[in-house]
Amino acid sequence: MNAAFQPYPFEAKRYDARLPDCVDGRETQRHAVTIVGGGPVGLAIALGLAQHGVRSVLIEADDSVCYGSRAICISRRSLEIIERLGALDGFLAKGLPWTGGRSFYRHDEVLHFTMPQDDNQKLPPMVNLAQYHIEQFLLDAAERHADLIDIRWRTRVTAIRHDEHGATLTLSTPASDYAAQTDWLVAADGGRSTVRDALGLKLQGTSYEGRYVIVDILLDSARPTERLAYFDPASNPGSTVLVHKQPDNVWRIDYQLRDDEDADEAVKPGNVMPRVQSLLDMMGETAPWSPVWITIYKANALTLERYRHGRVLFAGDAAHLVPIFGVRGANSGIDDADNLAWKLAYVTQGRAHASLLDSYSDERVFAAHENLSYGTKSTEFMAPPSFAFELMRKAVLSLALKHPGVRSLINPRQTSAIAYTDSPLNAASDAFACGPAPGAVLPECPLTIVDRDGAHFTAHLTDLVGPRFTALWFSNESESAIPADIAALEAGFAARDIPFTLIPITREAPADSARRGAWDHTGRLFPMYGVERTALYLVRPDGHVLGRWQGVRDERRDETAKLAQHALAAIDRALHG
Template sequence: MRPQGRAPTESLYFTYPHFDAPEGAARERLAADTRVAIVGAGPVGMVAALTLAREGVASVLLDNKATFNDGSRAICVSRSSFAILESLGAVAPFLDKALGWTMGRSFFRGTQILEFEMSDPASEKYRPMYNLQQQYIEQYLWDAVAREPLIETRWQSEVTGITDHPDAVELTVTDPQATYAFRADWVLACDGARSPIRRMKGLRLKGENYEGRYVIADIRSGHDYPTIRRALFDPACRPGGTVLVHKQPDDIWRIDYQLADDEDEAEALQEANVRASVAAVLADLGETGPWDLEWWSVYSANTLLLDEYRHGRTFFVGDSAHIVPIFGVRGLNNGLADGQNIGWKLGHVLTGRAGEDLLDSYSPERRGATLDVFANASKSARFMTPPTRGWTLMRDAALSLALDHPFAGGLANPRQMTPFTYAESPAVLPDDPAFTGGAGVGSALPDARVDGGFLSDRLGAGYTLICFDERLAEGVRSLPDAPDVVCLAPDSEAATVLAAGPQAAYLVRPDRHVAARWTTASAEAVRDALARVTFQSLPDNAAAGTVEA
């Protein structure tokens, strides 16, 4: 919603573009078959399209809107998401605009009870978290999409029908000029929480709905405060409720305030009441300067997901597959990881570098990641919005204790976003039990400084072997269809971070998760591991083992 007198996309700080539906010669190919159709050109859909393009696979990207999503919406972008953006060649404008942060503060009835600091070692290229409005996220991703000849984008194009065939999916599309149909070998449903694709296929999200409702308001203010996540519990401005405050670029502040159980939502969303509530929050913060209202909406915390993210030749990606609470900033970041995961896997399959069974690892990996989010975010949700009077009493008792005992303040510490570990995935091998540290199989590869840069700078676009012995490196490079090889000094920072001895090696996937590792590696073990994790036939002389001691 926007203040009275302003158009739906008339922003105080951002100019929304307008996208026309396909016109002229572009319409001649609308009914042509395509390898991949992506429904939804939000951040998740664009990341999926860019990942496929990086793999050399063309796609058609459809969206029923004529511009980006309005309002700041998802604003917190994690370190792991910046690594995804870097892999797509899109990270530069994000770094120029976003506000990095590491710290959070929690207050109970006006008194600070907690100050937490997220891990921010010099060995990591990116900060643990960045704040950036979703309009900019979509703009910068769109700029990368528009430069990519392998992506055809169709705006104002609504998918109104979907029909499964043994070897394809037929989509019916309606735009301002006509209704037409075309077939795609594969479909990625990135069409959001109210996914029409999900509805048309008769699927439903399952899970838990929380009672807590939050009004989300963006304001422009010169409020002088660092980029720190602030949580106010039981503040004077919202007795019994919770308020979250985040700084964004362009002097835009995001204020989320909880509605009381007896507050009428429609009344609370009236502009005059939103202004009054925001003014009360600012007064509680000691901010008396001028401010202007930009946009507002309402949000409820839910933990909902599909039983399976793959249905035949259709994959559900992002909010079409799951809805997670905002607490812990996992919604957008989880969706971007979904888009990258299915993008590189489908790309490898379509270019002959992996067997089709690799696609069956998408649902267990990313659904597992969602369940991990639920386990953490549900704890945060119950603390931020207690579902019962009993939960409220326990929460307030813990907060009261924190006024005099700092250890209790840790209960108000949100669980930070970390990449999920795919240890149980069919697309990784069992870990080498001889390791006593480092990055376990399935986990995201940590970064390290290498020759004035970072280890992540040395990784290839596909699978990469990291090793510390040149003879092993030469042996792997001589293999047919060899992975990229990075050979580092045994006394390097990377060796320390990975707990790797001179004969050790790590096989890293395109999404920078560890596929396999060995304390003592051989070229044959690497060859066999790569065949297994890409679901391709093993060489005739392959050994049965996956780890050489």
């Protein structure tokens, strides 16, 4: 064991501050969107806006991507979003995929869980990747959009004034201070949000007393990638330890402190090193190791009750703080970004009324309460806040040794895509036996794509989602043409200046091999989506269903006209109220 700290096997590029053109301490250009915070959420919002052709200024106080592992688990849903942002390749090349984990009570394994993974899926359920890599890959993508994303490093927000027209920021750099004006301000500046404080807003919810020390170490081990949880282990009696393998031989270890331990003393290397060594001895890891980062964490389950305050919008940890158990922190922030970017883009481009941004708040506050509900249950088990919870946990762990029925209580439910079941955007739709209802995301399934040149290739349903609305027209008859009213949707959306794509999907390969669209070569897609004969699904740019309607067998003109009218009415209502 080497007690000296080692540098991360990752070297971040450092950036200097840059002053824009100013007159009398005021920037000459007014901006459409300014984002405060250059972490994963701020970068994802900037990339999402760029996908719609909207320029933004990104304000970041530091001079590089972050240091320390911080967020490390990226979910399948987040990977789908990141792919649409053009940054997926690095995540898959560097990240370590995993599908499950194991929990131990003292010396005995009491749970082996797996996350959903089947032949329909394109992406793994979870990838381990430290936050500095996450930020770097998103930054690499942002730098490819330098014409639309203006990143200002080493720039701090020191004051904010906002009104019904936008906001004025006082910004400080090592060289000079200046004021900048913006039509819309997005706060993605973390749990200690400067913007939130400037507006006098407070997070509401529960702060737990339980504290965890987080240690990143370098360790060369062939152990597989999975989530490991140790309850009352010999290395840390009476508490909990979590272990995650990361790329580059970095291991993340989280262990709970006893109530009587001093936090300042607990993070000193002389106190951390013996505990880590004891854990590794218990795990049977004998290779040399060295620490690279130590910090402390306290679980919070907090949120703002509204994420839109006039022309100021909140996302990520600036809007909500979620316990680490179930890996909802960064993943919920990326979901915030995906929801906000297209709506803010449509508003700034004049394609939608500003009230569309109220639905961002409605949907993501709902999602935050869902995440906090599961996070709270997990926290109460992983770090019991009282003697009663501690007694319950001990009983569950003891029973789990011989009673499989209680083992599910041990595992914190992992993050998953949240359906906006009560979203104000959801269109009145027909009843389906199954499939994604309005507000839900599209379940994944392979299909065969026929492009405009007649080339055939295998893809997945989520590949069809882009920075636009998408209509999926399901039809039984491979030889039939797209009904005229359904085909006319493209003209209807164009008249409204709404980016749109119509994708015909058939049960069998189309008789015309050059016909653009897709077909269900696995035979799984139609049953999965509850389509009996024909159906129309209207999908938002973030992959959530806006509305769905059943068709009829013979595709009669009057029936298909109604489907088209439903889709156009749903768009008008969503974008303009």
